[in-house]
Amino acid sequence: MSAARPSWMEKPRPVTRAAKAVALTAVVGLVLVPFLIIVSTSLASNQEVVDNGGWVLWPQHPTLRAYRQIFDGGIVGHALMVSAGVTVVGTAVSLACTIGLAYALSRPGVFGGRPVLLLILFTFLFPPGMIPGFLLVKELGMLDSYSSLVAPVLINVFNLIVLRGFFQSVPEELYEAARLDGAGDWTVLAKIVLPLSKAALAVVGLFYAVSYWNAWFYASIYLNSDHWPLQQVLRTYVINGAQIADTGVSEAGMVSAPQTIQMAVLVVATVPILVVYPFLQKYFTKGVLTGAIKS
Secondary structure, three states, X not given: OOOOOOHHHOOXXXXXXXXXXXXXXXXXXXXXXXHHHHHHHHHOOHHHHHHOOOOOOOOOOOOOHHHHHHHHOOHHHHHHHHHHHHHHHHHXXXXXXXXXXXXXXXXOOOOOHHHHHHHHHHHHHOOOOHHHHHHHXXXXXXXXXXXXXXXXXXXXXXXXXXXXXXXXXXXXXXXXXXHHOOOOXXXXXXXXXXXXXXXXXXXXXXXXXXXXXXXXXXXXXXXOHHHOOHHHXXXXXXXXXOOOOXXXXXXXXXXXXXXXXXXXXXXXXXXXXXXXXXXXXXXXXXXXXXXXXXX
């Protein structure tokens, strides 16, 4: 006679499954409905915005007037290019530096490895303030330069620890076999470690990309308004309620309502990350859990 199955292995009751479905539907609705309102408002006509009190759930006469207006002026288009450039370059440079440092700290017997690791963890627990950071950027001549958006946050300590833990999970036998074949550190890193660490690299790269794309604080301190990235333009226009100068005029000389312009800028700032994330989602849980457990 077979033993009874544990309670956690039993098939959920219909009531339990129904409750889970209702909860999941409610959560999805809480996420999708605000996003649908943002997109719908950006596509709505001026009259629909006025009739619905500023927010539209489903536009009856959708139009791209707001998007044409923000891109005709050139400010949003330029800010979009700035954000894309900073995100691509910053992610590539940060990922390269993080990989190199994480690999060095993951190998036993590296000279000064432990003191360097402790020093890095110290900066994680006690980050420098805004004034020392500003003075350092100023003395290095990076004010009003796009390098000021990358250099102060070049290596994230959390991402470094995740990669270091993942590199430590690579079997030591692979390192020894590569050494016997005469491979150096760079060859081992490029031919063995990195191909086995695609999940962690995808997660860390996504973390860096989202961080650079959403960054606005350093831009508000170090850059003039002519060089602002998209998130700073979005913050100035939506949160502070400031008008974007020279946004252009849509067809027939009609200017879109402020709400549609705000929501259009918000959609432009949000969609790129939403498009990239699904391609990396399958690596997300695996990379984070493996790096965290092994660290």
